[in-house]
Amino acid sequence: xxxxxxxxxxxxxxxxxxxxxxxxxxxxxxxxxxxxxxxxxxxxxxxxxxxxxxxxxxxxxxxxxxxxxxxxxxxxxxxxxxxxxxxxxxxxxxxxxxxxxxxxxxxxxxxxxxxxxxxxxxxxxxxxxxxxxxxxxxxxxxxxxxxxxxxxxxxxxxxxxxxxxxxxxxxxxxxxxxxxxxxxxxxxxxxxxxxxxxxxxxxxxxxxxxxxxxxxxxxxxxxxxxxxxxxxxxxxxxxxxxxxxxxxxxxxxxxxxxxxxxxxxxxxxxxxxxxxxxxxxxxxxxxxxxxxxxxxxxxxxxxxxxxxxxxxxxxxxxxxxxxxxxxxxxxxxxxxxxxxxxxxxxxxxxxxxxxxxxxxxxxxxxxxxxxxxxxxxxxxxxxxxxxxxxxxxxxxxxxxxxxxxxxxxxxxxxxxxxxxxxxxxxxxxxxxxxxxxxxxxxxxxxxxxxxxxxxxxxxxxxxxxxxxxxxxxxxxxxxxxxxxxxxxxxxxxxx
Amino acid sequence: xxxxxxxxxxxxxxxxxxxxxxxxxxxxxxxxxxxxxxxxxxxxxxxxxxxxxxxxxxxxxxxxxxxxxxxxxxxxxxxxxxxxxxxxxxxxxxxxxxxxxxxxxxxxxxxxxxxxxxxxxxxxxxxxxxxxxxxxxxxxxxxxxxxxxxxxxxxxxxxxxxxxxxxxxxxxxxxxxxxxxxxxxxxxxxxxxxxxxxxxxxxxxxxxxxxxxxxxxxxxxxxxxxxxxxxxxxxxxxxxxxxxxxxxxxxxxxxxxxxxxxxxxxxxxxxxxxxxxxxxxxxxxxxxxxxxxxxxxxxxxxxxxxxx
Numbered sequence: 001x002x003x004x005x006x007x008x009x010x011x012x013x014x015x016x017x018x019x020x021x022x023x024x025x026x027x028x029x030x031x032x033x034x035x036x037x038x039x040x041x042x043x044x045x046x047x048x049x050x051x052x053x054x055x056x057x058x059x060x061x062x063x064x065x066x067x068x069x070x071x072x073x074x075x076x077x078x079x080x081x082x083x084x085x086x087x088x089x090x091x092x093x094x095x096x097x098x099x100x101x102x103x104x105x106x107x108x109x110x111x112x113x114x115x116x117x118x119x120x121x122x123x124x125x126x127x128x129x130x131x132x133x134x135x136x137x138x139x140x141x142x143x144x145x146x147x148x149x150x151x152x153x154x155x156x157x158x159x160x161x162x163x164x165x166x167x168x169x170x171x172x173x174x175x176x177x178x179x180x181x182x183x184x185x186x187x188x189x190x191x192x193x194x195x196x197x198x199x200x201x202x203x204x205x206x207x208x209x210x211x212x213x214x215x216x217x218x219x220x221x222x223x224x225x226x227x228x229x230x231x232x233x234x235x236x237x238x239x240x241x242x243x244x245x246x247x248x249x250x251x252x253x254x255x256x257x258x259x260x261x262x263x264x265x266x267x268x269x270x271x272x273x274x275x276x277x278x279x280x281x282x283x284x285x286x287x288x289x290x291x292x293x294x295x296x297x298x299x300x301x302x303x304x305x306x307x308x309x310x311x312x313x314x315x316x317x318x319x320x321x322x323x324x325x326x327x328x329x330x331x332x333x334x335x336x337x338x339x340x341x342x343x344x345x346x347x348x349x350x351x352x353x354x355x356x357x358x359x360x361x362x363x364x365x366x367x368x369x370x371x372x373x374x375x376x377x378x379x380x381x382x383x384x385x386x387x388x389x390x391x392x393x394x395x396x397x398x399x400x401x402x403x404x405x406x407x408x409x410x411x412x413x414x415x416x417x418x419x420x421x422x423x424x425x426x427x428x429x430x431x432x433x434x435x436x437x438x439x440x441x442x443x444x445x446x447x448x449x450x451x452x453x454x455x456x457x458x459x460x461x462x463x464x465x466x467x468x469x470x471x472x473x474x475x476x477x478x479x480x481x482x483x484x485x486x487x488x489x490x491x492x493x494x495x
Numbered sequence: 496x497x498x499x500x501x502x503x504x505x506x507x508x509x510x511x512x513x514x515x516x517x518x519x520x521x522x523x524x525x526x527x528x529x530x531x532x533x534x535x536x537x538x539x540x541x542x543x544x545x546x547x548x549x550x551x552x553x554x555x556x557x558x559x560x561x562x563x564x565x566x567x568x569x570x571x572x573x574x575x576x577x578x579x580x581x582x583x584x585x586x587x588x589x590x591x592x593x594x595x596x597x598x599x600x601x602x603x604x605x606x607x608x609x610x611x612x613x614x615x616x617x618x619x620x621x622x623x624x625x626x627x628x629x630x631x632x633x634x635x636x637x638x639x640x641x642x643x644x645x646x647x648x649x650x651x652x653x654x655x656x657x658x659x660x661x662x663x664x665x666x667x668x669x670x671x672x673x674x675x676x677x678x679x680x681x682x683x684x685x686x687x688x689x690x691x692x693x694x695x696x697x698x699x700x701x702x703x704x705x706x707x708x709x710x711x712x713x714x715x716x717x718x719x720x721x722x723x724x725x726x727x728x729x730x731x732x733x734x735x736x737x738x739x740x741x742x743x744x745x746x747x748x749x750x751x752x753x754x755x756x757x758x759x760x761x762x763x764x765x766x767x768x769x770x771x772x773x774x775x776x777x778x779x780x781x782x783x784x785x786x787x788x789x790x791x792x793x794x795x796x797x798x799x800x801x802x803x
Contacts, residue, residue, distance in 0.1 A: 078520070115570050123572025126546055128553045156520035157528050158547040171543075181543055185520050186527035415552065416601035 018044040018053045019242045020168050022175045026226065027249040028294065029086050030309070032216040032302050033188060034224050037090035038175060038209040040167055045202040053240060054203065055166040057124055058196060062203055067117045070143070072196040073102040076127060076155035079189035079212070080443050087311045088438065091208040094191040096441045097426055098151040099127060104143045114146060126158040134349040134383040134425065136375070141437060149349070149425035151444040155192050157181040163192055163207055174238025174283065175246075178230045178290075179209065187211035222302040225266075225293030234290040237283045244283035248272065248292050260299045265292065310337045313344070313392075315429050317442035322403050326450065327357070332400040332427060332442065336392040341367065346400070347387040348427030352377040353407050354447060356384050360403040366390035380413065406449050414451065421446040496588050496678065498540050499685045503732035507546040511562055511577055514547050515554040515601055525669060532674040532682070534666040548575050556604045563587075563614040565623060581622035586630070586730045590675065593633030595656060596641060612642035619645045626719070628696075628730045632677045634659045637713025649696065649719040653677035654710035661709045676708045690732035697723035 020042050027035040044054040047062050062069060073093050081095040089095045101121070105113060118129040128150075135148040160181050167176045184190050193208040215224040226248075227233055237244050254261035265279060270292055272281035279292060313336060320329040330350075336342050350356065356374075363370055370390040377384040392398045415422075426441040497512055519530050519541040530540040549558055561567050562577050579585055592599045596608040611629075618624050629650045631639045636652030643650060653660045653675065662672025663679040684702045688694055700722065705711045716722055728734070 119568075119570035120572055123548075123574040126548065126550070128549075128551055131552055153551060154517060154520055156517055157541050157543065158545045158550070161544050161546060164544075181528040181541075182526075184528075416603045 018042065018051070020053050020238075020240055021243045022238070022241055023243075023245040023247060024175050024178065024226075025090055025247040025249065026229075027090065028224070028251045029212070030305055031085045032214070032222050032304070033086070034213045034215060034229060035086065035090060036187075036211050036213055036229060038179070038207075039091070040175070040207040041204065042166075042168070042207075043199065043202065043204040045199075047198075047201070047203050053168045055205070058166070058203070058205055061120060061124075062196070062198070064116075064120075066113065067120065068105045068107060068113055069117070069196065070104045070106045070198060071102075072104075073100075073193070074121065074125075074129075075100045075191055075193040076125070076153070076159050077189070077191035078154040078185075079187070081189050081191075081212075081441065083311050083440055084314060085308055086212065088440075089191070089210055091193060091210055092436060092438055093195055094193050094208060094210050095439060096149070096191070096428075097444050098149060098423070099129060099132070099153050100425075101129060101132070101148045102145050104145045109137070109144070109146050118148075125162050127153060127155075133381070134351070134385075136349060136385050138347065138387075140430070147428075151423035151425040155190070156185060159192060160184065160209075163194070163209070166194075166205070166207060168240040169238035173236050174241055174244050175234060176238065177234050178226070178232045180230050180232050183213075183230050183232075184209070184211050188214050216302045220301045221296075222299060223293065223295045225291065227291045228293070234283055237286075241284070246272070246279070246281040246283060246290060246292070248279035248281065250274075250277045250279065251294060252277075260296070260303075262298055263294050263296050266295055267291070312336070312338045312433065313342065313429065313431060313440060315346075315427070315440055315442050317348070317427050317445065319445050319447065326406050327403050328406065328447070329401060329403055330445070334392060334398040334400075334429060336394060336396060336398075339394050341391050341393050342431060343389075343391045344398070344429055344431045345387065345389045346427060346429045347385065348425075348442070349383040349385045350377075350404065350424055351383045351422055352379055352381065353409060353413075353422050353449060354384075354424070355405045355407055356386075357403040357405060360401070362401050363388065363390070363398070364401075365396055365398040366392060406447065408450055411457075414449075414454075418449065418451050421448045496682070497545070498538070498542065499682050500586070500731055500733075503685070503688070503728070504690045505731075505733040507544075508574065509733070510546070511548045511575070512546065513549040513554045513559065513562075515551060517550070531666065531669075532679070534664060534668070534673065546574075552601075554601065556600050556606045556610070559600070559606065560610065560614050563623075564617045565621060577623070579623050582625050583623070584729050585618075585624040585627045587627060588630045588632075589639070590632040590678065593631070593636060593639065595635050596638045598631070598633055598639060608639045608642040611639060612644055615643060615648055616645045619647075626725070626729065630681075632660060632675050636660060636677075637715070640713070640715045643715065643718060646718050647720070649722070650713075650715040651700070652713040652715075653708070655713045658710045677703075677710070677712060680704065680708055685727075685731055688727060688732075690728055690734050692726070692728055692732075694727050695723050696725045696727060696730075699727050 020040070022038070022040045025037045025039075027037075029035055042053050042055070044051060047059055049056065049059055049063070051059050061067060075094055075096055076099050077094065077096050080097055081089060083095075101118075103109075103117060114135060115130075118132065121127070122129045129148075131153075132148040132150045135146050138145045138147045160179065164171045164176060164179055169176050171177055171179050190211040191209070193210070195206045195208070197204045213224070213229045215229065216222055248265075250265065251261075251263050254263075270279065270281065271286040271288060272279040272292070274280075281290070281292070283290065313334060315332070315334045317330065317332045320331060322328045332346065332348070334344060334346065355377075358374060361374075363372060367390070370388070372386065372388045375385040386400075388400060390398055424445040424447060426444050429440040429442075431438055431440070497510065500510065501507070518524060519528050526536070528541060532538065532540055549562075562575070565577060567576055577585070589598055597605040599605055615627065615629075618627075625647065627648045629640065629643075629648060630652075631650070632653040633639075635654060635656050635658060637650075637655050639652060640650030654677070661676055663674045663676040665671065666673045680703065684699060700712075700714055703712045
């Protein structure tokens with residue numbers, strides 16, 4: 001009996017090799033904010049329901065022939081990633097606002113597969129992926145992807161709960177302990193992401209959580225600490241993890257004569273190793289609970305930097321009033337701030353409630369190889385989609401402009417809170433940087449539609465009925481009455 | 496209500512929570528990720544673990560009736576279905592803005608009392624409940640139960656026809672009424688019991704004080720059996736009863752219907768244990784998986800309730 005158990009244990013151990021690695025990275029940004037990123041990676045050499053570390057719901061997702069996933073990326077984000085000040089997010093997949101989903105299938109994608117997938121994900125992550133109506137196909141990295149966005153849904157505790165549930169140690173040990181919803185959802189920008197890849201015979205899942213904290217908001221001081229930002233500490237490492245690291249990026253060395261920018265890392269006797277401006281700390285080896293901080297001893301109040309360095313590309317999408325009241329101009333400007341030409345592709349989708357006037361569409365500023373493709377939408381079904389490929393010369397701008405008409409909708413087509421406006425998901429800019437595909441998102445737009453006063457129909461009905469009743473009543477009265485002459489009675493004389 | 500029944504042992508998988516508003520993470524909330532039901536801010540209702548099954552635009556009358564009647568589209572995942580059967584006790588809790596025989600959904604739709612009555616009858620025919628407790632907390636809430644005609648349903652409404660349901664108190668820091676009077680006293684009553692409590696539905700109804708609630712709770716019990724024989728924990732608490740049998744009793748563990756209801760991981764464990772159990776002739780049998788038979792459907796239109 002015992003030997004059988006022992007054998008099965010050895011056999012089980014050899015048959016499947018899985019691993020779990022986690023890391024936390026913090027990076028001070030030039031405007032006093034701090035970028036905090038968590039990565040939890042679980043790999044398994046086989047996709048089998050007898051899994052040790054790999055989350056079972058994801059195994060079921062990968063094994064389902066009806067869904068047929070090859071690769072999947074999803075993110076749930078709130079706030080706006082400010083590329084001009086913060087440059088690029090630590091995780092290239094993040095940076096959007098609202099829900100974003102990229103999926104590539106092993107064979108052709110069909111509506112059935114898509115429906116099954118979005119419903120499964122909605123159930124798994126407590127979000128309504130199924131309300132997305134702008135799914136479209138994009139060719140990227142030699143694969144066909146289905147891409148969908150929902151701008152109006154923001155993540156909250158109920159979305160973090162299923163992410164934590166996928167971790168081998170949940171939030172009870174290791175870096176998962178730091179996932180404090182009250183702090184993460186208070187951040188200026190926060191994003192929960194998941195990437196699912198197939199490897200040779202197995203699979204890999206990366207769970208990424210990134211948040212931009214603002215320590216200067218509380219008392220105008222730049223100093224920050226892991227404890228202060230997340231209000232938690234790592235007390236014990238996750239015993240199931242193969243590695244558990246903290247990369248605490250240090251601020252740049254201050255320039256000569258700028259004593260107020262001098263900083264120190266506390267506590268001085270931390271367990272980490274300082275290397276290339278990063279405190280590298282191994283949670284598995286560390287004996288003390290995680291508590292690292294950066295303190296500026298000569299800085300009373302944080303002053304905002306007078307000049308900031310720009311990222312290689314800047315993108316802006318604005319909504320400008322059009323020549324007629326029901327129209328609006330959407331202008332997208334992509335600026336190349338570098339000394340080299342840069343090849344980019346850009347796409348966005350606009351809900352069917354807002355209709356483009358294609359004869360007003362213009363692109364300016366690209367080299368001769370500029371190409372674009374419109375896919376027209378269909379009322380109540382498909383949004384309008386635009387895809388542009390262009391090369392932007394050094395230090396110049398690419399401008400894409402088009403007039404849109406805000407449609408008058410039928411009564412039942414208005415959303416319940418239509419007075420808030422219609423959300424337009426962020427536009428996506430794709431480019432290659434350091435041999436890696438990078439994403440850069442515009443801000444989402446909120447468009448006011450011509451919204452009727454919904455009590456109006458009732459008012460109209462009531463007023464019309466009243467008028468008709470009065471008119472009809474008096475006419476009917478006149479028509480049916482028989483008029484007769486009544487002889488005047490002579491008054492009896494009294495005298 | 497979600498926190499209260501979670502505390503009394505009902506697992507998330509047996510609760511379907513519908514929230515149309517994102518109160519916790521709305522940028523106008525001064526306390527991100529938190530929802531408080533009292534101005535003392537001691538108990539965070541949202542907490543660190545919460546599972547919301549339907550939210551935002553998905554909270555519609557259609558989806559609500561689909562959950563009750565079990566008529567979903569094929570793709571709907573199990574976590575969004577009410578997987579109850581004829582042994583299940585179902586707690587249905589509705590709060591929001593309402594009026595005489597209707598409850599508002601999303602400012603655009605209404606659920607009326609006839610819809611509720613027909614949906615519950617549909618559930619009875621399809622054997623989706625054993626006993627049902629239907630609580631509604633809205634203005635003129637008792638009128639929502641007027642049309643019910645299915646047996647074994649007890650309906651409690653926070654106020655009678657012509658009465659408003661008022662919020663219990665206002666949190667000056669947030670600037671809104673944080674909890675409804677009826678819910679406040681109901682939760683107080685629930686906080687006094689644990690999952691082994693002997694208190695009955697009759698005790699629960701007797702605990703209502705119309706002066707404190709500021710409205711008269713309406714109870715419709717003509718369809719239900721004896722209130723003093725039904726435990727409050729039949730609806731609000733989940734118990735797993737595990738009995739240890741003496742070692743000389745021979746039993747074979749059959750992975751039957753009730754065990755199917757535990758989630759897959761536990762199920763695997765039970766099957767693996769089977770061999771061991773047979774050999775040692777000693778066994779622990781999962782006697783009565785009580786918790787899998789209590790389902791709750793919470794529909795919270797708005798935690799911030801003013802009078803209508």
